[in-house]
Amino acid sequence: MRYLTILPLLLIPACALVTPSTSEREHYFITEVKPVLQQHCLACHNGTLPPPALNLTSKAAAFKRSPSGRDYILPGDPCCSLLISAVQRGGTHPKMMPRKEMSLTEDQIGMLREWIEDGAYWPEGEKGTLRAVKGIETR
Ligand code: HEC
Numbered sequence: 001m002r003y004l005t006i007l008p009l010l011l012i013p014a015c016a017l018v019t020p021s022t023s024e025r026e027h028y029f030i031t032e033v034k035p036v037l038q039q040h041c042l043a044c045h046n047g048t049l050p051p052p053a054l055n056l057t058s059k060a061a062a063f064k065r066s067p068s069g070r071d072y073i074l075p076g077d078p079c080c081s082l083l084i085s086a087v088q089r090g091g092t093h094p095k096m097m098p099r100k101e102m103s104l105t106e107d108q109i110g111m112l113r114e115w116i117e118d119g120a121y122w123p124e125g126e127k128g129t130l131r132a133v134k135g136i137e138t139r
Pocket of ligand 1: 037040041042043044045049052053054066072082083084086087104
C-alpha cells in the first residue's frame with residue numbers, strides 16, 4: 001500500500017521533464033514535420049505510386065511496412081526507420097530520397113529524427129492529412 005502513494009510522486013516529475021504533452025507534439029508535427037514532408041515528399045508519395053510504395057498522406061497509410069517488411073516509421077527508433085535511412089543516403093545512391101537536387105538539409109533530417117525518437121506523433125483527421133505543397137507555403 002505504501003508504494004501506491006509514493007509512486008505518483010516519483011512518476012509525475014519524471015514525465016513532466018521527459019515527455020512532451022500531446023499538444024506540444026501536435027504543434028511540432030504541424031509546424032515542423034508536416035511542412036517538410038508536404039514540400040519534399042508528397043509530390044510523389046501521395047498514394048499515386050504503385051502500392052505498396054510509401055504513402056505519406058495519412059498516419060494509417062504512412063505507418064504501413066515496406067515490401068521488405070521494414071518499418072518506414074518506427075516510433076522511438078529513427079535508426080530502424082526506413083524513412084530516415086532514405087533521406088540520409090548520400091550523393092549518387094539510386095534510392096536517395098528525395099533526389100539530390102532537392103535533398104533535405106541537415107537541420108530537416110535532424111528534425112525528422114527527433115520527431116521519430118519522440119514517438120512520431122501524427123494526429124488523426126485534417127491536421128494529419130498531408131498533400132503536396134510547393135514553394136514557401138508551409139501549412
Ligand atoms: C520525385 C519523386 C519522389 C520524391 C520527391 C520523394 N520520393 Fe521517396 N520514392 C520515390 C520512388 C519512385 C520510390 C520507389 C518506390 C518503391 O518503393 O517502390 C521511393 C521510395 C522511397 C522510400 C523507400 C526506400 C527504400 O529503400 O526502399 C522511402 C523511405 C522514401 N521514398 C521516402 C521519401 C521521403 C521521406 C521523401 C521526402 C523527403 C521522398 N521519399 C521524396 C519517389 C520520390
